[in-house]
Amino acid sequence: MNAHSRPPAGVSRTAVMIARARADEQARPDRLFADPLAGVLADAAGDVSDLDFVRELADTHFVLRTRYFDDFCLAAGAARCTQVVVLAAGLDTRAYRLPWPRPTRLFEVDLPALVSFKDRVLAGERVRPACERVTVPADLRGDWPAALLAAGFDRTRPTAWLLEGVMMFLSDADNDRLLARISSLSAPGSRIAIEHFNQEFRRLPQMNQVHERFRSLDALANSWLADPVRWLARNGWYATVAAPTRLAGEHGRPVPGITDPELVGPARIWLASAVRPRLAITLPQKRRLPAIRSVTKLVHRTY
Numbered sequence: 001m002n003a004h005s006r007p008p009a010g011v012s013r014t015a016v017m018i019a020r021a022r023a024d025e026q027a028r029p030d031r032l033f034a035d036p037l038a039g040v041l042a043d044a045a046g047d048v049s050d051l052d053f054v055r056e057l058a059d060t061h062f063v064l065r066t067r068y069f070d071d072f073c074l075a076a077g078a079a080r081c082t083q084v085v086v087l088a089a090g091l092d093t094r095a096y097r098l099p100w101p102r103p104t105r106l107f108e109v110d111l112p113a114l115v116s117f118k119d120r121v122l123a124g125e126r127v128r129p130a131c132e133r134v135t136v137p138a139d140l141r142g143d144w145p146a147a148l149l150a151a152g153f154d155r156t157r158p159t160a161w162l163l164e165g166v167m168m169f170l171s172d173a174d175n176d177r178l179l180a181r182i183s184s185l186s187a188p189g190s191r192i193a194i195e196h197f198n199q200e201f202r203r204l205p206q207m208n209q210v211h212e213r214f215r216s217l218d219a220l221a222n223s224w225l226a227d228p229v230r231w232l233a234r235n236g237w238y239a240t241v242a243a244p245t246r247l248a249g250e251h252g253r254p255v256p257g258i259t260d261p262e263l264v265g266p267a268r269i270w271l272a273s274a275v276r277p278r279l280a281i282t283l284p285q286k287r288r289l290p291a292i293r294s295v296t297k298l299v300h301r302t303y
């Protein structure tokens, strides 16, 4: 094993934990998605049983979140968003397991060591992606847009962006910069799905042990988001948030304890998705704001 194909370390070990959760779901007869490669990748990554308590705490949240992002991808494909960027892709295998419309090109961005490890394991499986898959080793705190553009990203094509399970490991400033860069690369008709949590969630007593464990992986929960709809709107995105009770109900699963408002009060893990309108909107003059608000509603309704 060379230095570039070692099992994921540090914050990238969290990706192995998520792959384990997906592998467990794959084994269920009533699974919410199929992910046959999750177990292969998790097995190759070695023991992460020290993170089992995080998985148990999150309960079915990781499974429901996977399904939420899967459905987002399917809707994006149906809307002819044939360019996809999975930021902090970890051991995500959507390139292989979802029915992408042609000619979808999917970019996976993650830290270089994680990308090398995943590529090595998948190469040994002789599996073929269901789209054109391009891996982009890059740090989301650095100049990842340059790496993405060099890898063939086309800024004129509507793009579906995934930010699943990573914003909490970045600072507020990193996340603001990340969204600004995503937005500047997003043609009209682009979409984005994100996961984050609010400050109340960050402070839940049951999360203390998780923060402690993640701190030793250099995966500190560094940021939170009070209102994902407003955060996205500031960058020109029209967002909706998925209610955890509704999401669980739709899929016939119990509401995970850490997302159940009856148990956690105002603490929230946000799952939100948004679109960037295809229609150009003329920026409002201050005195004409009321009229423009109704135009905004009109644009919102078209999605």
Ligand SMILES: C[S@@+](CC[C@H](N)C(=O)[O-])C[C@H]1O[C@@H](n2cnc3c(N)ncnc32)[C@H](O)[C@@H]1O
Binding pocket: 011, 012, 013, 014, 015, 018, 019, 087, 088, 089, 090, 091, 092, 109, 110, 111, 114, 138, 139, 140, 141, 164, 165, 166, 169
């Ligand atoms: C919890 S995992 C989520 C992986 C994947 N999105 C999923 O849901 O299965 C977090 C991922 O973020 C990646 N990550 C953390 N910080 C990063 C950074 N600064 N730049 C790029 N990737 C990063 C890790 O390597 C890891 O793969």
